[in-house]
Amino acid sequence: MFACCFQPARGPGTDDEHMYMLQGQTSARKQESAQAGDEASEGVIQAGYQNPPRWVKDEFMEACMLCSVQFDLLKRKHHCRGCGLVYCGGCSAHFDRVVKFGIMEPVRLCNTCSDTAKSENVFYEKHLPLLxxxxxxxxxxxxxxxxxxxxxxxxxxxxxxxxxxxxxxxxxxxxxxxxxxxxxxxxxxxxxxxxxxxxxxxxxxxxxxxxxxxxxxxxxxxxxxxxGARNVRGAMLAAVREKRAKQVEQENEEIKRVSENLQKMEERRTSFQEDRMRRRAEKREQLRAKYHLATAAS
The missing domain is CATH 2.30.29.30 (Pleckstrin-homology domain (PH domain)/Phosphotyrosine-binding domain (PTB))
Structure with missing residues (x-):
């Protein structure tokens, strides 16, 4: 699993993510041409290693996902390029590179991703080539x-x-x-x-x-x-566990929803049958009363 996290990144799913990936690749090529003589000795990693996260659709977000402040004309929505979540300007005021995504130019990051990027950038650029x-x-x-x-x-x-x-x-x-x-x-x-x-x-x-x-x-x-390798690996495993936990939660919610729908369908079917039997019984009683017919018991 660690190996797949270190493989070259494929193109992201949104236009904005693609723009930042292109910026990172362009910057990488500039650095490569400027440092062609000593790049190997410095061991600077120029390529991305993971796929950037997909952005949460901001039209469904009404408040910051960290401080819960409501968005309006003054409190604007901002996507963190590290996790793809939506924050207010105060909770996403950091700008840094994200080497693991191949982003070599400073981009907007939330408070959590900013701290993570600082340590991970050092690992990818300095420690990983050494190891x-x-x-x-x-x-x-x-x-x-x-x-x-x-x-x-x-x-x-x-x-x-x-x-x-x-x-x-x-x-x-x-x-x-x-x-x-x-x-x-x-x-x-x-x-x-x-x-x-x-x-x-x-x-x-x-x-x-x-x-x-x-x-x-x-x-x-x-x-x-x-x-550093242990910390990065631990963060990757934690992210995988969190993603799986969310998938399990979504699956459980879907199972619960389907079960509730089936239960409602069964209740409607039972109610329909009972109502039909009741109407038939009433119809029979009306016919017996109309034609003065005796009931089966009499």
Missing amino acids: EAGDLFSKYGLLRKRLVHLKFVRAKNLFQYQKVDPESRNYEGEVKAIPLDGITDVREVDVGKDNADLGLIIMVGDQEYRLDAATAAKQQQWLEAIE
Whole structure:
């Protein structure tokens, strides 16, 4: 699922969204031509990774979805480009890029999406290229430590590491994996252990992966990058769960509506049958009275 969230974005469904995507692509091409020489070293992501959300139809919205202020000629409606919901100007006064949607020019964002965009932009532009490029670490094993190359494979949503020969720099042995969804904690090595100022710990349940970086700067960069990947992944999963919950709620509402309609139809059918039987009985009584016929009981 994480992999699909990182795939290039397809065209959005509305004209305004398409306009902003085109702005992002145009800006990306300008930056690419201006930084063609050092783009690879900086690792700046220029393409979108997710589809922008569809906008809520504002003609059905009478109040801000955050502060509930009523819209009028002075309180105008504004769409947040991060979530597609409708807000007043005060609740959507932030302007920033949304790199995950390929929007490289500042656009209007609500308070929540503005905070999210700040951290996610850093991840997509700085941390993700670092993780995908990978780096060398000293990994502690049961008996000794060895040099390994660690990198993030977004297509598989996991970190891969493989032993590297210190002299020839050739890869050796099998490729092993650390699933991103399985990571429960990322931290520095406890103070007091050897080389603690350069080590980082990746916890997957009860299993511990200790990796020592070559420099303190690399250690800090990878700690921030892995934690950023966990946060972005968590936000994506939360959004998926929320979307599914809304779908389930809509399905339940539809089932409830259909059930109520069926119940009303059954009540009308029963009422119609009872009314028809009553009219028939009245008609029979009228005929018996008219022709002085005895009832079946008599």
